[in-house]
Amino acid sequence: MEVSSGSDYTRYWLEYFLSIQGHELFCEVEESYILDRFNLTGLNTEVEHFHYALQLITDSLEEDIEDANLRHEIEKSAVKLYGLIHARYIITNRGLARMVEKFRRGDFGKCPRVLCQRQHVLPVGLTDVPFQKSVRLYCPRCEDIYFSSNKKHNCIDGAFFGTTFPHLLLQVYPQFIPIRTQERYVPKIFGFKIHAIAEQHRKQDEVYKENMKRIEAVPEE
Amino acid sequence: MSNENIQYQEDDPNFQNLNDYQEEKEEEYVSNESFDSSTSTSVISWITWYCSLPGHEFFIEVPEEFIEDEFNLYGLRAIVPMYEEALDMILDLDDENPPPSSDLPKIERSAELLYGLIHQRFILTKLGLSLMKLKHKEARFGVCPRVYCYYSPVLPCGMTDIPGKVNVKLYCPRCGDLYTPKLKKYKNIDGAYFGTTFPHLFFLTFPELLPKNSLANPVDYELEEKNELQANEENNNENENENENENINEEDKEKNEERTYDIYTPKIFGFKIHETSQSGQRMKWLRWREGYKSKIEEIKTLPDVYTDD
Ligand SMILES: [Zn+2]
Ligand SMILES: [Zn+2]
Numbered sequence: 001m002e003v004s005s006g007s008d009y010t011r012y013w014l015e016y017f018l019s020i021q022g023h024e025l026f027c028e029v030e031e032s033y034i035l036d037r038f039n040l041t042g043l044n045t046e047v048e049h050f051h052y053a054l055q056l057i058t059d060s061l062e063e064d065i066e067d068a069n070l071r072h073e074i075e076k077s078a079v080k081l082y083g084l085i086h087a088r089y090i091i092t093n094r095g096l097a098r099m100v101e102k103f104r105r106g107d108f109g110k111c112p113r114v115l116c117q118r119q120h121v122l123p124v125g126l127t128d129v130p131f132q133k134s135v136r137l138y139c140p141r142c143e144d145i146y147f148s149s150n151k152k153h154n155c156i157d158g159a160f161f162g163t164t165f166p167h168l169l170l171q172v173y174p175q176f177i178p179i180r181t182q183e184r185y186v187p188k189i190f191g192f193k194i195h196a197i198a199e200q201h202r203k204q205d206e207v208y209k210e211n212m213k214r215i216e217a218v219p220e221e
Numbered sequence: 222m223s224n225e226n227i228q229y230q231e232d233d234p235n236f237q238n239l240n241d242y243q244e245e246k247e248e249e250y251v252s253n254e255s256f257d258s259s260t261s262t263s264v265i266s267w268i269t270w271y272c273s274l275p276g277h278e279f280f281i282e283v284p285e286e287f288i289e290d291e292f293n294l295y296g297l298r299a300i301v302p303m304y305e306e307a308l309d310m311i312l313d314l315d316d317e318n319p320p321p322s323s324d325l326p327k328i329e330r331s332a333e334l335l336y337g338l339i340h341q342r343f344i345l346t347k348l349g350l351s352l353m354k355l356k357h358k359e360a361r362f363g364v365c366p367r368v369y370c371y372y373s374p375v376l377p378c379g380m381t382d383i384p385g386k387v388n389v390k391l392y393c394p395r396c397g398d399l400y401t402p403k404l405k406k407y408k409n410i411d412g413a414y415f416g417t418t419f420p421h422l423f424f425l426t427f428p429e430l431l432p433k434n435s436l437a438n439p440v441d442y443e444l445e446e447k448n449e450l451q452a453n454e455e456n457n458n459e460n461e462n463e464n465e466n467e468n469i470n471e472e473d474k475e476k477n478e479e480r481t482y483d484i485y486t487p488k489i490f491g492f493k494i495h496e497t498s499q500s501g502q503r504m505k506w507l508r509w510r511e512g513y514k515s516k517i518e519e520i521k522t523l524p525d526v527y528t529d530d
Pocket of ligand 2: 394
């Protein structure tokens, strides 16, 4: 978990939220970002009980909510609100800086593909609309997306990370783009290649060559 | 697979040499009463016990008749230390002169190695393949972690046939790639006990079990479309009632998912990243296959504003 920087008091709700198993994928959104109404544009219509939810995540809920149902709904709304703010925050410069640190540490996990050699992955959404698909993991080495091996991640909304985040991060921090090789797994039976698969591999190589030709054709600036 | 590819796997920290791995397991199952298998009081056979240990779910029980046939064990005597004692342990045979109990841990380790190597051979036989088929049908080996493989069942696969080198991996026939098992308990299972040939001989033997759109069997989309058009015309000619049509649509949906083959396209604010950008796609070839056509229409390329320079 990240040590809260810049705030000199404990953020109770946030601490609780980040301590939930599976929530290590989230970073701590700076309070000043949450308190800037400009950053929350449009969220008041998207999140039910917006004001209560905002008060809850900033530990400023003054009223005692007696109704258990309402209390429960507000708690749900708070998660959604924080998630949607998170999706916006992590594509800002400061958010990217926090997330790149987590990426470097391997907080998001590793690519399950053997040839990726435990490359660190990044969380990604398949859609920016909430409550559609759970979070997936993007591997910058094989450029593919995977299910997380952590079951807890299956119930984390992908929209809380968004479709843009990992790709913007790599564009802003190109030093974290891994070397992408032409390595591949070649299935063999008693040491012999399988014809149908070898044929596809040969054609894949052609796709690769064409791709590289197009890239090299662009004059350097 | 070239040797270089295998090399780095050997220093996989998840995989220790056989000795460490035995010790770790002893610690883990020390509370398990049945661990003391060497005593003849246990009612279940060594093989049944061994295959029921946590993490050993990928193994099948090799029939005793297979192990008793010297021909099937050819060459193993030279690889496995304390071969005779290990073989006796696997077959639950009581020796007239039992080995000193101080030798037991060594014999247990050897029995495990011997069983693994016999297993590697057995699963390539007709009977072995069909027993593995039963497990595969229930997806007991798990499914591919790749999102666009749509939960395609995988098979255990070794990266080398030499024991003590690389832990077991999973082969997905749909993308034709190898993955690390997600559960920790499989990370100490030797890949050589399944071997490099098994999954591929499996699909050569049971080609009908290859997923609809696998690397070895890509879908020809043009032909598919033509067939679909024809089928639709025929459907339209028959005056079916609406309910039935709905059912067909449901079926079609399922079929489509089976057939669909997608490649992930990274996008920034909905725009494809320009190929020439440093963070542009370089690995599209990896998931590409003959007949592949993205159903998503060509997406606009990211304007220059966002490309890094
Ligand atoms: Zn990868
Ligand atoms: Zn796959």
